[in-house]
Amino acid sequence: MPDGGTVRTTAAVSAGGMVGALARWGLTEAFPHAPGDFGWAMFAVNVSGGLLIGVLMAVITCGPRVHPLTRPFLGVGVLGGFTSFSAYALDVQRAFQAGAPGTAVTYLVATVVCALAAVYAGLRATRPLVRRGGRP
Template sequence: MESPRPPMVSEHDEPDTGPFTAERRRAGAGALWPVVAVVSLGGSVGAAARYGASLLWPTASGAFPWTTLLVNVLGCVVIGVFMVVISEVWAAHRLVRPFFGTGVLGGFTTFSTYAVDIRLLVGAGRPALGLAYLGLTLVAALASVWSAVWVTRRVVAWRQT
């Protein structure tokens, strides 16, 4: 038995419910530009901070990339605190999360440099160190964000009593 086919919809027919109504699409396009702008601005701030960290604490060729690891762990700590604060404590303006969470912290933390560091370690004949860095970053980042969320919630609860 064949399943019934959905009715054919022309390109001019528009659904009257859901997130893709014509009115919502028109309103969404204009509402998107402020978000794009603050993410871009925040990303430039975060990337500049990360670059500054790499200048202050450069990593020698073939050495363990401590700076990238510490930047990523610090970024995870900050995102853990930030998400609790803006989700559970403070009613933030709608652009705060895209600016700081996606922009600043997205630009500050760096998966691309992490991947390049692993490739450089393997290319330098240090595959075990590259594998250790890969695993340590994953564990440290997850532990950092989880710990920051846990501690922040405890501090908030303590301050509210």
């Protein structure tokens, strides 16, 4: 039987995931694209989500102590639900099937490179700011 901490953590991840997934769904519905076109909305979601993951990790690891459910709720839940490897992979597959291999490969590579660069940028930009008032 799970303890209270496991239940709270699971609830935090679930609630955050719902918020993040709904935000992603709303953006991709607001900015749809044809199967052979570059998925700009999903690209923006994954890159901005990566940036926010970098910021969050800097705040959690270098800043003042945060509530223990902050990382499960925001990191795993909200940002994990917001970003989506599966939706991005489906977009790539659809571009290949639509006869747009150049778009598919560009989207495939650009998303990974830009999202990882965004995580790094978020960490690098945020660490000096949170260290000033953060942990010794």
